[in-house]
Amino acid sequence: MGTLDSRFMAQMEQILWLYALPYDPKYPVVCFDERLCFLIGETVDAIAMQSGEVRKEHYAYEKLGSCA
Structure with a gap:
């Protein structure tokens, strides 16, 4: 995650409206x-x-865990 500065907040606000839309x-x-x-x-x-x-x-493969 980036630094929580004004640029980051402005970019985040550009997409948050999408989450507020009613289900369609x-x-x-x-x-x-x-x-x-x-x-x-x-x-x-x-x-x-x-x-x-x-x-x-x-x-065939060996499971070595997961990451984010």
């Missing part, structure tokens, strides 16, 4: 102010590319 199913409000970020690790090495073929990777 024809125009839903979808907010993307936060997103999940999953940390994953490879469990199986990829198969090296051969001439004329694409690199092949296994779908």
Whole structure:
């Protein structure tokens, strides 16, 4: 998050009106102010590319947590 100065507050006020609108199913409000970020690790090495073929990777992964 940025510094809470007058510039930040002015930018925030430009969008807050959207949250005050009444619900309208024809125009839903979808907010993307936060997103999940999953940390994953490879469990199986990829198969090296051969001439004329694409690199092949296994779908398995190791869960290493999440971050914001």
